[in-house]
Amino acid sequence: MIKIEQIKRNWIWHHQNSIKLRKIKSVLYSLCFLTIISCNSSLSSEKIEDIALIGADIKITQNPTDSKDSWMTVNLFDKQRKIIRNDSVKIIVNNVETVLSHRQGLYYTDESEYYIEAVAVNQMYTVEIKLTDGKIYFLGSIHVLSEENIENIACDEQGDLNKDTVIRWKDLINIDEMTIHTSTLLKNSNTKDKNYSSRDVIVKKIGSNGEYIISKSGYFDSQSTVAGFQLKFTATRFGELNPKLLENSNISITTAIEKNINLEKEE
Numbered sequence: 001m002i003k004i005e006q007i008k009r010n011w012i013w014h015h016q017n018s019i020k021l022r023k024i025k026s027v028l029y030s031l032c033f034l035t036i037i038s039c040n041s042s043l044s045s046e047k048i049e050d051i052a053l054i055g056a057d058i059k060i061t062q063n064p065t066d067s068k069d070s071w072m073t074v075n076l077f078d079k080q081r082k083i084i085r086n087d088s089v090k091i092i093v094n095n096v097e098t099v100l101s102h103r104q105g106l107y108y109t110d111e112s113e114y115y116i117e118a119v120a121v122n123q124m125y126t127v128e129i130k131l132t133d134g135k136i137y138f139l140g141s142i143h144v145l146s147e148e149n150i151e152n153i154a155c156d157e158q159g160d161l162n163k164d165t166v167i168r169w170k171d172l173i174n175i176d177e178m179t180i181h182t183s184t185l186l187k188n189s190n191t192k193d194k195n196y197s198s199r200d201v202i203v204k205k206i207g208s209n210g211e212y213i214i215s216k217s218g219y220f221d222s223q224s225t226v227a228g229f230q231l232k233f234t235a236t237r238f239g240e241l242n243p244k245l246l247e248n249s250n251i252s253i254t255t256a257i258e259k260n261i262n263l264e265k266e267e
Helices: 004-034
Strands: 055-063 065-075 090-093 096-098 112-119 122-129 136-143 164-169 177-186 196-198 202-205 209-216 222-236 252-260
Touching: 055 122, 055 136, 055 202, 090 112, 096 112, 136 222, 136 252, 164 222
Parallel strands: 055 252
Antiparallel strands: 055 065, 065 112, 090 096, 090 122, 122 136, 164 209, 177 196, 177 202, 177 222, 222 252
């Protein structure tokens, strides 16, 4: 069971990273605000009766332990890569029709998209589109990922600064990539005011069975001490698309297993 102090540390780590991300997003939103009229395609308010006029970016995220628990986003774009947000266009997933989900972002930006979850699925997702004239076209299809056993990834939840960190995995089916985020405690911290930072992210392709060791010699440097690791084991697969769609169209399915290792001493 995760202890309260570890939860607090993980929250601080994620909170600091989210602040950085929000600053970056704020700049991007500001730039979009200056050109808000051009962010949306003219096809958002016109009739669309030709599948060759559009592209589609279809992303499915699957629960690693339950293949029937998933959610999907679909974004349509034109030949200038401008987003199409047309209420007269419908997306159909495994015979279930859905409409454009409207959402307003920061600075009045339009972040509307097709969002679908809890779609009945057996082995395959089939995505179709109903254009403004009512005609239905195939967009793409993709197989579901195999379910994974989280217990097949082993590491100590509470690490030790005096020992190497050992990560082991076995019998993974689709998982083929491991990402390691390192959180560090800056040496100018004190018990009441802790300052955290992060190091470069490690991304490593992996097989179904393996081991990865992080040497204790790398825990310390002149500026900081490693506070913990956030591990993410992921799988991404790509499916079949309608060849009439615009270039850069895409359909993918992703799953991820996350683990956390804490190296800070209990107080």
